[in-house]
Amino acid sequence: MFPNPATDILQIANSSGLIFDTFEIVDVSGRIVLQANLLAASLNSVDVSFLDTGIYFVRIIGEDGFVVRKLMVE
Secondary structure, eight states, rough: SSSSSSEEEEEEEEOOOOEEEEEEETTTTOOEEEEEEESSSSSEEEEOOOOSEEEEEEEEEETEEEEEEEEEEE
């Protein structure tokens, strides 16, 4: 996931070989502010320009479980 901090576009790269199909951006209160399907491509772009400045969490969900990463938006 890059760049972090992000301002407009967030890139999500998958080089692990695991199959991820959904991602969510969650604010610090636990509210899902964006949820979408990931494409089968190894690199996906996500528009985060509508998000207020602050800290969010990105959950990437797949068949084998999920990954959570902290995201800062400027």
